[in-house]
Amino acid sequence: MSWMSVDIGENRWLSVSYYCLRQGVSSGFRMRNWELQGCNDGLSWQMLCKHERDLSFGEQAHGVAGWAVENATAYRHFRILQTGKNSDAVHTGVLACAGIELYGALTLACCGRCAALVEIDGRALGSAAMLEGARAGEGVRGCSRALRRSGGGTRAAAEKALEAKGRREQREREVR
Numbered sequence: 001m002s003w004m005s006v007d008i009g010e011n012r013w014l015s016v017s018y019y020c021l022r023q024g025v026s027s028g029f030r031m032r033n034w035e036l037q038g039c040n041d042g043l044s045w046q047m048l049c050k051h052e053r054d055l056s057f058g059e060q061a062h063g064v065a066g067w068a069v070e071n072a073t074a075y076r077h078f079r080i081l082q083t084g085k086n087s088d089a090v091h092t093g094v095l096a097c098a099g100i101e102l103y104g105a106l107t108l109a110c111c112g113r114c115a116a117l118v119e120i121d122g123r124a125l126g127s128a129a130m131l132e133g134a135r136a137g138e139g140v141r142g143c144s145r146a147l148r149r150s151g152g153g154t155r156a157a158a159e160k161a162l163e164a165k166g167r168r169e170q171r172e173r174e175v176r
Contacts, residue, residue: 005042016103034051034095038071
């Protein structure tokens with residue numbers, strides 16, 4: 001059967017708690033039977049969520065749907081594996097997926113090059129240098145120890161971290 005995969009990058013692992021898919025251009029190829037799978041080596045796939053005769057996408061092209069995932073294991077690679085026919089009567093093996101979004105707890109491994117950590121609400125997020133890089137659109141490249149954070153993209157989180165750091169420094173200056 002057809003499949004598509006995503007590699008979130010070296011030294012990154014995501015424990016998925018929720019995911020969304022966007023249907024392809026044709027409403028005739030709506031996904032009905034698939035699995036969300038994860039692995040760390042690109043070979044040994046584990047099922048995270050299974051769908052059989054799923055009608056979540058409705059009848060329109062580019063439909064979007066999302067599902068909760070009960071998973072405690074973090075993975076680097078993710079794939080959508082079509083396990084049965086789609087809604088098309090002729091081309092039943094075509095996987096028509098225009099997008100995937102994965103949400104959950106992200107773990108970043110140590111690179112050994114970073115300085116002090118920046119925190120948000122008492123949770124270590126990354127070094128100031130890392131966050132400056134993320135603000136510039138370069139993404140988070142490493143950390144001084146394994147870090148975890150939940151939620152959206154690194155750029156938005158970096159913006160919040162830098163704003164929080166600035167407010168904290170401002171309060172400290174006002175107290176002096």
